[in-house]
Amino acid sequence: MQETKKLRLYALTACALALAVLSAYPVVFVKWIVPLYAVCVAVFVAAAFLLFLALFTSKGKEKPILFSLIGTAVYTAALMGITPLVNNVIFGANAPWNSVLVNAALHLVFWFVMLRLIRKNTGEAFVWKPLLCVLLVLAGSAVCVALVAPNMTDPLFMLTHKEERYFEAWSEDQAFARDYCAELEKDPGKDFVILNLADIQLTTDEAMGEMGAQVKRYTDRLVEEVQPDLITLTGDNAWSGNAYLALIRMLESYEIPWAPVMGNHDGQGAASEFWCAYKLSKAKHCLFRFGPEGMGYGNYIINITENGEIIHTLFLMDTHSYIEDENSVNGPVGEDNYDHLWPNQFTWYTWALDGIEAAAGRSIESTVIFHIPLYEYKTAWETATGVTDWESDRDAPFIGEYALSSFGVRHEYGGWSPQSNGFFDLIKEKGSTKNVLCGHDHVCDYSVLYEGVRLTYALKDGPGCYWEPELNGGTVITVGSSGSAAAEQHFIPAE
Ligand SMILES: [Fe+2]
Numbered sequence: 006m007q008e009t010k011k012l013r014l015y016a017l018t019a020c021a022l023a024l025a026v027l028s029a030y031p032v033v034f035v036k037w038i039v040p041l042y043a044v045c046v047a048v049f050v051a052a053a054f055l056l057f058l059a060l061f062t063s064k065g066k067e068k069p070i071l072f073s074l075i076g077t078a079v080y081t082a083a084l085m086g087i088t089p090l091v092n093n094v095i096f097g098a099n100a101p102w103n104s105v106l107v108n109a110a111l112h113l114v115f116w117f118v119m120l121r122l123i124r125k126n127t128g129e130a131f132v133w134k135p136l137l138c139v140l141l142v143l144a145g146s147a148v149c150v151a152l153v154a155p156n157m158t159d160p161l162f163m164l165t166h167k168e169e170r171y172f173e174a175w176s177e178d179q180a181f182a183r184d185y186c187a188e189l190e191k192d193p194g195k196d197f198v199i200l201n202l203a204d205i206q207l208t209t210d211e212a213m214g215e216m217g218a219q220v221k222r223y224t225d226r227l228v229e230e231v232q233p234d235l236i237t238l239t240g241d242n243a244w245s246g247n248a249y250l251a252l253i254r255m256l257e258s259y260e261i262p263w264a265p266v267m268g269n270h271d272g273q274g275a276a277s278e279f280w281c282a283y284k285l286s287k288a289k290h291c292l293f294r295f296g297p298e299g300m301g302y303g304n305y306i307i308n309i310t311e312n313g314e315i316i317h318t319l320f321l322m323d324t325h326s327y328i329e330d331e332n333s334v335n336g337p338v339g340e341d342n343y344d345h346l347w348p349n350q351f352t353w354y355t356w357a358l359d360g361i362e363a364a365a366g367r368s369i370e371s372t373v374i375f376h377i378p379l380y381e382y383k384t385a386w387e388t389a390t391g392v393t394d395w396e397s398d399r400d401a402p403f404i405g406e407y408a409l410s411s412f413g414v415r416h417e418y419g420g421w422s423p424q425s426n427g428f429f430d431l432i433k434e435k436g437s438t439k440n441v442l443c444g445h446d447h448v449c450d451y452s453v454l455y456e457g458v459r460l461t462y463a464l465k466d467g468p469g470c471y472w473e474p475e476l477n478g479g480t481v482i483t484v485g486s487s488g489s490a491a492a493e494q495h496f497i498p499a500e
Pocket residue numbers: 241268269270376444445446
């Protein structure tokens with residue numbers, strides 16, 4: 006083989022390998038891939054330079070090196086700029102796999118054009134092998150997808166997993182059966198203890214680094230001190246796919262049943278909400294279920310039993326993200342308007358509660374766990390403190406009848422939906438739910454017994470996104486033999 010052909014072959018092979026990693030990089034924020042990425046950029050730039058050089062030389066151009074340097078610089082800059090631009094402007098930030106496709110498409114077009122031009126100038130048969138190179142690229146990218154980037158499974162995952170298959174075909178007319186709900190048996194000799202973790206919300210870089218280790222230390226200590234029978238998570242569990250997998254690994258390591266709900270940020274990072282839900286549903290100790298279709302991801306129920314009898318029910322529900330429905334009960338459509346439960350979830354809650362109480366033959370106390378606070382968290386705090394201008398007194402004490410029953414602080418406004426959606430009224434009407442637990446606002450940990458229902462903000466676990474170190478820990482819900490539940494905050498000193 007002639008030296009020039011060899012050179013081109015090396016260049017193309019290097020390009021193929023570099024492209025595979027480059028294509029994956031936009032969605033793979035794993036620490037160890039960063040130096041690899043830097044190497045690939047260098048190889049890729051060098052390879053592109055060789056392609057330009059081959060082209061300009063074959064055209065008999067003067068100063069081919071200078072032109073090749075300029076061409077390489079322009080091309081590299083364009084690729085670096087175009088990919089995120091196209092991804093963000095056209096697809097939106099929450100479409101990582103599109104950036105991979107755009108990236109790969111741009112490279113392929115570039116190669117194809119270059120090789121055709123070189124061939125045209127030289128007439129060399131070898132240059133006709135761009136197809137082989139394209140296949141190399143695709144193979145390299147596929148290996149990356151499969152081995153390097155779990156987030157990147159989205160295109161393949163979406164092709165091979167039909168989302169609808171994972172939801173229940175539920176109707177309010179169907180008969181309730183007790184085995185519709187998961188059951189956890191309480192030891193008659195002791196309380197049933199639930200430890201809730203809130204808003205861990207790490208990026209992949211953070212999860213793989215010191216912050217992930219820090220959250221693990223806090224969570225280890227919480228599990229050690231609280232000795233829970235069940236761990237719940239009130240959503241905003243992780244930002245992206247690899248962080249999600251790290252979180253699942255951490256929770257699985259305790260070998261304790263755990264039950265998460267989705268927050269508004271789950272599925273907002275590099276992995277889709279469906280992918281996150283799928284991974285949760287497959288984890289061995291995780292009780293997460295997709296739940297009925299058309300209600301979001303993860304509406305499911307856990308009954309706590311004692312001697313086989315249901316004594317308490319946990320409703321885990323998805324409060325979605327932002328209001329998109331013009332007729333929403335949660336308020337007007339708006340970028341900053343948080344969504345909440347939908348009316349079909351009210352129906353499902355009523356259906357299940359009636360079914361459980363019929364199965365138990367008596368009324369059953371329940372706890373509702375979701376991510377976004379009810380609008381009534383606002384009115385509860387204002388009523389319990391007598392303060393309507395929150396910013397004037399963030400540490401307002403609770404007054405009157407609330408002084409003894411309420412605790413905690415409100416250090417931010419609160420991310421509830423713009424209006425009351427009627428679920429609080431439904432809770433009161435049904436008379437079963439005595440505790441509501443939400444996450445979402447990281448520096449609120451207040452708990453107010455309001456109109457017979459305790460509304461509690463879960464304490465945040467770790468520094469993810471934003472926090473106040475003195476508001477670090479977990480929330481403990483204790484269910485006694487009577488079936489009634491009590492909530493308290495379990496603080497862990499920040500390091
Ligand atoms: Fe949130």
